[in-house]
Amino acid sequence: MAVNPLKNIRVVLCGTAHPGNIGAAARALKTMGLARLTLVAPERFPDPQAVRLASGATDVLRGARICASLDQALAGAAFAVACTARPRELAVTMVTAREAAARVIGVARTQPAALVFGNETFGLTGEDVGKCQLLATIPANPRYSSLNVAAAVQVFAYELRIAALGTAPAREKQRTLAVFEEIEGLYGHLERAMLETGYLNPGHPKKLMPRLRRLFGRAQLEQEEVNILRGIVKTLARPKLRKP
Amino acid sequence: MAVNPLKNIRVVLCGTAHPGNIGAAARALKTMGLARLTLVAPERFPDPQAVRLASGATDVLRGARICASLDQALAGAAFAVACTARPRELAVTMVTAREAAARVIGVARTQPAALVFGNETFGLTGEDVGKCQLLATIPANPRYSSLNVAAAVQVFAYELRIAALGTAPAREKQRTLAVFEEIEGLYGHLERAMLETGYLNPGHPKKLMPRLRRLFGRAQLEQEEVNILRGIVKTLARPKLRKP
Known part of the structure; x- marks a missing residue:
């Protein structure tokens, strides 16, 4: 009892x-x-x-x-x-x-x-x-x-x-984390965009990609967050509104 | 000290x-x-x-x-x-x-x-x-x-x-976290850029800013990371290399 x-x-x-x-x-x-x-x-x-x-x-x-x-x-x-x-x-x-x-x-x-x-x-x-x-x-x-x-x-x-x-866990709402391929897709997308703009210099990369991996790794990204970040990068590079 | x-x-x-x-x-x-x-x-x-x-x-x-x-x-x-x-x-x-x-x-x-x-x-x-x-x-x-x-x-x-x-301090490499004004500066920058491109629709914002705050809040951004993120946004919006 x-x-x-x-x-x-x-x-x-x-x-x-x-x-x-x-x-x-x-x-x-x-x-x-x-x-x-x-x-x-x-x-x-x-x-x-x-x-x-x-x-x-x-x-x-x-x-x-x-x-x-x-x-x-x-x-x-x-x-x-x-x-x-x-x-x-x-x-x-x-x-x-x-x-x-x-x-x-x-x-x-x-x-x-x-x-x-x-x-x-x-x-x-x-x-x-x-x-x-x-x-x-x-x-x-x-x-x-x-x-x-x-x-x-x-x-x-x-x-x-x-x-x-x-040691009951805190009442945390269940999060759906992004899987490996989704995260790698984000990094690839970011890297291409930064190369295209010149922010990432292939001859002098200054650990930019490892730093971003560390930052987003800490955050443990969710699927929807990956989509948002990719949406931002995509629209910044190819704006719908901004005049040339 | x-x-x-x-x-x-x-x-x-x-x-x-x-x-x-x-x-x-x-x-x-x-x-x-x-x-x-x-x-x-x-x-x-x-x-x-x-x-x-x-x-x-x-x-x-x-x-x-x-x-x-x-x-x-x-x-x-x-x-x-x-x-x-x-x-x-x-x-x-x-x-x-x-x-x-x-x-x-x-x-x-x-x-x-x-x-x-x-x-x-x-x-x-x-x-x-x-x-x-x-x-x-x-x-x-x-x-x-x-x-x-x-x-x-x-x-x-x-x-x-x-x-x-x-708890004795963990022997983790010391990180210099960004302070409040720096973090808010990043959010302001992101928001303006997304408004400019049309990704963020002021009439239908879909919790985009709260979601980004939550993501980056989890990561506990360092000063240098804030600078990198702002650099990415800035150069995506105004590329040095990309041809128009």
Whole structure:
């Protein structure tokens, strides 16, 4: 039975001060296909500011679970990651967001997992961190590492989605590349035209053809592009409109 | 001479409606070690809401460059990536944020590069996208792909930082890419020549220019290649040798 691991991950925000951050976090989760938001003792919730910043993710906001304690929020979770910007005295294993995401997805394919974020000003307490199995951080500018909490949720949620998708290819529209003969036909056409105009001097070719091959080779031409380029060369040499 | 590539990347926000998003984007940039923010025709800027959301990144905000057009914002940039949530009709090469970041960092080690983001509601226009060499997207929930613009900036900036930290420069022969004005000069030259010959029919342009932009955008033209292409067009139109 294939479980979507993203549906098995709860994101826990502890003691959030600004309701706007809760709304923005809900939106961040939904854009990455996550849906389970848990709020531990939020200062102001519900709040119209949260709804405003959730934009189209009010369903995630409405479905948010509100807990009195982190213990309650983590009940049933098989793996919890404390997400933090600050180095900890406590020698808990600290990994990057990317590595944490891979491990969370690994667990969440079969069991519930959690990411835990702290208050905007104070972060997570040592006690909170102690309730998690792993400490994770976003490698930030050492001179200014203060991500907004919703921005940090966005980055972690993004890494979770990428980890869940695996190495799926980008949504690229299928291109029909030109085949060998078509490409060679283009080069032959270009070469003849340049010889005819004198731009290509056979006695002193200056690597012109190899340079063009390198340029168009990099572009990996499509059939239609070959046709367009040949059309340009043909009409430039024999214009339909230009007066002699 | 080792350049920090993150200092060589400008983030361009086009037509941003909400000043809070500009402030949040400034903060996102600074947390990831980026500093160059460019604003194209922002609706409200400067604005106290931008300052509030920039938090400790008011230096980035104060240093923001304000431009009247995207052309002005991209002047001098050797590589520009259009960051978008929406699929485009024209099959411009679309890559993930991660792949785009690797490519931007590769260029930014020696030449200026840019990431371009659109308005909150309307995104980027097709014309804006046509001025970039690559289209990049954050793989999002297909049923709700609407990241807040500052959240998208955070994710791209994060990927740029990871790419800058993680990869030593590939020992590839250094290429000197053409800058924006040179590339636009080539397109202008091609367009005039095709209009003159009648290949490009202004009443029925058949996406000829967007297709050429896409082709040459993929190739990431070097300065010398731009000169060669312009030389070909020029001599085809006005041959030195061909008899009338």
